[in-house]
Amino acid sequence: MSHATAVSFAVVLVVLVALLAAATAGKLARLDGASYPTALWRAAATFAAVLTLAAALTGALTQVLS
Numbered sequence: 001m002s003h004a005t006a007v008s009f010a011v012v013l014v015v016l017v018a019l020l021a022a023a024t025a026g027k028l029a030r031l032d033g034a035s036y037p038t039a040l041w042r043a044a045a046t047f048a049a050v051l052t053l054a055a056a057l058t059g060a061l062t063q064v065l066s
Contacts, residue, residue, distance in 0.1 A: 014054045022047035 026043030034042065 014051070018047050018050035018054070021050050 022043040025046035026039045029039035029042045030036070
């Protein structure tokens with residue numbers, strides 16, 4: 001497996017996990033009685049948070065492993 005393939009696979013995996021977390025957050029917000037715009041806002045915030053966490057973890061691991 002080439003380096004580019006591994007990086008692409010990791011990026012796709014992180015985005016899929018972020019989408020799953022966002023969908024779950026939106027569904028839980030709706031079950032809690034939030035309006036559709038509020039649930040969408042919470043889902044978007046969760047998606048951004050997961051991507052930010054992944055970027056921070058990647059940066060930290062890059063510094064440690066280099």
